Amino acid sequence: MSALLSFTEDPPIHEQPLEAVTPSALLQEPDHISIRGVRLVMDELVDHSLFEPARCEQLREQLLAASPFPHLVLDGIFNPALLDLVAEEFDAVNGQGWSDIKTRYESTRRSVLGASLGPASQIYFNILNSGWFTEWLSRITGTPYLLPDPKLFGGGLHESRQGATFAVHRDFNRHRHLGLKNEMVFITYLNKGWQPEWGSALELWDKKKDRCVAMVQPEFGRTILLPHGPESYHGHTQPLQTPDGRPRRSVAAYFYTSPLAGKQHGDESASVFMRTHRTDRIKAVARLMTPPVVWSIAKKVTGRN
Numbered sequence: 001m002s003a004l005l006s007f008t009e010d011p012p013i014h015e016q017p018l019e020a021v022t023p024s025a026l027l028q029e030p031d032h033i034s035i036r037g038v039r040l041v042m043d044e045l046v047d048h049s050l051f052e053p054a055r056c057e058q059l060r061e062q063l064l065a066a067s068p069f070p071h072l073v074l075d076g077i078f079n080p081a082l083l084d085l086v087a088e089e090f091d092a093v094n095g096q097g098w099s100d101i102k103t104r105y106e107s108t109r110r111s112v113l114g115a116s117l118g119p120a121s122q123i124y125f126n127i128l129n130s131g132w133f134t135e136w137l138s139r140i141t142g143t144p145y146l147l148p149d150p151k152l153f154g155g156g157l158h159e160s161r162q163g164a165t166f167a168v169h170r171d172f173n174r175h176r177h178l179g180l181k182n183e184m185v186f187i188t189y190l191n192k193g194w195q196p197e198w199g200s201a202l203e204l205w206d207k208k209k210d211r212c213v214a215m216v217q218p219e220f221g222r223t224i225l226l227p228h229g230p231e232s233y234h235g236h237t238q239p240l241q242t243p244d245g246r247p248r249r250s251v252a253a254y255f256y257t258s259p260l261a262g263k264q265h266g267d268e269s270a271s272v273f274m275r276t277h278r279t280d281r282i283k284a285v286a287r288l289m290t291p292p293v294v295w296s297i298a299k300k301v302t303g304r305n
Contacts, residue, residue, distance in 0.1 A: 141183070165239050202224065
């Protein structure tokens with residue numbers, strides 16, 4: 001890992017000139033990281049204009065108005081230099097890091113569950129898994145309490161090779177291991193100079209009309225946010241045929257909700273103390289004997305939580 005990832009090495013503070021360590025100098029130098037010699041400024045990894053409230057509302061309207069079902073296609077969310085590094089790391093994954101899937105319905109390969117990823121790939125997924133990013137997705141989709149999956153079940157690095165197809169389908173309803181409800185998938189493509197005649201574009205189908213209504217070319221830096229639902233049929237039925245044999249690559253992550261999200265009883269999310277005051281024990285017994293509706297009204301009247 002040390003050969004791939006390095007932080008910029010500056011002289012220790014006590015060895016730097018006084019003017020180099022003043023607060024203003026520290027504020028002027030942005031936080032950054034170096035991966036294989038490429039300097040990435042941490043505050044420039046995403047386009048922050050997309051996260052402004054007015055822009056979020058525009059994106060939500062765009063998503064809801066999309067056909068044949070709600071979805072959102074955006075270019076340039078992520079710094080191209082970061083995505084270049086992510087694309088490089090596909091070739092560094094060894095054979096044991098891939099799961100090859102070949103059936104009559106699909107031909108693809110994905111990184112294994114909980115795979116050890118390269119530093120740039122890990123940064124990409126760290127962004128997606130962060131609280132501020134999942135909150136952004138919640139604002140756009142209207143789905144609160146979104147949960148990421150650090151092990152990337154069904155997600156991670158995706159690669160299709162020559163002749164590969166993926167029949168029209170809906171994604172899984174629940175996480176196989178956690179039982180969480182699948183709410184959406186977030187995919188970013190990594191293919192520079194993609195040509196439509198190469199096939200393998202993502203097709204969005206209208207189930208009732210049994211036809212493809214929209215196509216998304218897997219061009220470098222293009223991202224699709226695809227909420228999961230009964231109508232969200234998609235796939236790439238046109239076989240991949242690139243003249244130079246290059247694969248079709250993307251990175252993907254699913255987001256979930258818990259069936260108990262927003263429904264927990266107050267006592268279930270509070271610490272349990274070994275010793276409590278007598279008055280608090282009496283209140284606890286009274287609460288157990290009181291219907292929840294009555295208790296809720298009492299709290300509103302008294303103004304207590």
